[in-house]
Every structure is written in C-alpha cells, then in structure tokens.
Amino acid sequence: MKQVELATRAHLDDMFRPIGLTALQYTALTVLERHPNLSSAQLARNSFVTAQSMADMITALEERKLIVRHRDPDDRRRLVLALTANGRKLLSRHRGKVVALEEQMLDGISGTQRRELRRILLACRANLAEHPAH
Amino acid sequence: MKQVELATRAHLDDMFRPIGLTALQYTALTVLERHPNLSSAQLARNSFVTAQSMADMITALEERKLIVRHRDPDDRRRLVLALTANGRKLLSRHRGKVVALEEQMLDGISGTQRRELRRILLACRANLAEHPAH
DNA sequence: CTGATATCAGGTGAACTGAAATCA
DNA sequence: CTGATTTCAGTTAACCTGATATCA
Numbered sequence A, B: 001m002k003q004v005e006l007a008t009r010a011h012l013d014d015m016f017r018p019i020g021l022t023a024l025q026y027t028a029l030t031v032l033e034r035h036p037n038l039s040s041a042q043l044a045r046n047s048f049v050t051a052q053s054m055a056d057m058i059t060a061l062e063e064r065k066l067i068v069r070h071r072d073p074d075d076r077r078r079l080v081l082a083l084t085a086n087g088r089k090l091l092s093r094h095r096g097k098v099v100a101l102e103e104q105m106l107d108g109i110s111g112t113q114r115r116e117l118r119r120i121l122l123a124c125r126a127n128l129a130e131h132p133a134h
Numbered sequence C: 001c002t003g004a005t006a007t008c009a010g011g012t013g014a015a016c017t018g019a020a021a022t023c024a
Numbered sequence D: 001c002t003g004a005t006t007t008c009a010g011t012t013a014a015c016c017t018g019a020t021a022t023c024a
Helices: A001-019 A023-034 A040-046 A051-063 A085-105 A111-130 B001-021 B023-034 B039-047 B053-063 B085-105 B111-130
Strands: A069-071 A077-085 B069-074 B074-085
Touching: A001 A023, A001 A051, A001 A085, A001 B001, A001 B111, A023 A051, A023 A077, A023 A085, A040 A051, A040 A077, A051 A069, A051 A085, A051 A111, A077 A085, A085 B111, A111 B001, A111 B085, A111 B111, B001 B023, B001 B085, B023 B039, B023 B053, B023 B074, B023 B085, B039 B053, B039 B074
Parallel strands: none
Antiparallel strands: A069 A077, B069 B074
C-alpha cells in the first residue's frame, strides 16, 4: 500500500513540479472541488491528518491564489475555503494527465475490480479509524 | 491508499513506541525474515526507495543489535544483512499484535477479496514502475 | 572503463506535539 | 467552563540529491 502511494506521489510530483505544486497540494484542490465550503479543520479530518498539518498546505495554496478563505458568518471561528477561478482553471488544465496516470496504474484491472478496490480501501480506512491510534 | 497507509503506520508506531522502534523499522525486520541474506541495496530496491534512504534504517537496526552485517566473501562490495537472535525474538514476541491489527483492518473482507486486493496492489506497483518517475 | 555497493554530507516535504488566542 | 477552530513554534521520520571510495 505504501509503495503504491509512494510511486503515485513521485509521478504526480514530477507532473506538477513545473508549476510549483506538490502532489498533496493538487489532491487537496480536488477535495475542495468535490466538497466546497469546507473549513481547514474539516479538510484535515477528511484527510486523516491534524489541523496543524493541513494548515501549511492551505497557506501555500492561498499564497498561490488558488484558494481563498473567508469567515463563516454563522460561526465566526471557521475560515471557509473556496477555489478561485485560477484554482478551477488549474484543475481542468491538468485533469487529463492525472486521469492518464490513474489509467496507467490500473492497466489490466477491470471496472468491477476497480470498484471492489475502492470499496475495500474505504472499508480498511473505516476499520482502522474505529480504534484510533491514541 | 495514502490514508490507509497513514492510519496503519500510526497504529504500528503506537504499538512499537514502547520498545523504541518505528513502523518502518519493524517492517524492514519482517522483510529480512522472509528474505535472508539481502544486501542493503537489494532491500532498498525491494522497498522502492534509494540505498541512502535505507541506510539510516539499517544503521538504527544494527545499533539496536537486531541485525548484523558482514561482508559477502563472494563479492566483497556487498554487506549481507541477517537477523540476530534478538531480532528474531522481537519479531515472534510482537507478531500476534500485528496480525490482530491486520485482522482489524480487513474486518468484513473475505479471503477471496483479500487475495484480490493483494493481486491488484502488486499490479498497481508494477504498472507505476514501468515508466518510472525518473 | 563501466557499473554496483556502501557511505558521508546536506537538504526537503510532510507529518507530528505543545501552547495560545478566538469564539460558540 | 467546555469544546472547536485557527495559528505559532519547534520537532521528527523518512524520504531525497550529490559526491566519494571500493571493488567486480
């Protein structure tokens, strides 16, 4: 599992190095695309990392003008995240290459098996979250 | 994939923190158990990392007297790795807990599906290694 | 000479803990 | 007061590149 993740990240890092983005930053953007108006803390929980870990990435993406943050008027503690037009443009510009990489990784694996893989990974994640590591 | 790996490592790190071992160090020991007499460079390739990255871990394990290194008489460049009695004892002492964690992670997933998962992960790794990220 | 192994030195990304401020 | 969010500061594990020495 780790080796697949490592290899995938190396490929993605190569892909995004020319535009100065890491694999994880790109991934965070795609999460924000699917789930708009998350706070940094929610995004961290979604990614199973601490709020502090997520903060660095958020700051970098904000400096690159790919996301913006604004206070939630209903809960003034929360800083809601949103993609900018720049962020959306960047995603659509690179989506094809990322899909192609996914296709390379899953070459020879049927649609049924891909759905099975997805289901099993989600189950593993849930099973490990039940008795959290401390 | 990354989240499952992260959660697994967090659990393993908690499990081995009392004896001052990281999850990856434990994993390296299990690899050496299954494949005795590997060199550090072979172990690195096996794990898809550079020889330099592996070196730190090897040094730590040697200092802990869990492995020993000795020159291969047939090829005096190679430093062959072997588990010590201490290393083997440590593995057998903790195997049960690690198997239990694996069981927790795979709870509700059938034997057939587990074999499928393994096969797919190996295929993904091979597919990503074909056009390496330089 | 080329290529593999090991090692030394230095650097980075991406996670962590701890502590403090803000606010529901 | 308790609990969630955000932020500041410092730390760590586990990677990396580059250079060098040994040896097949």
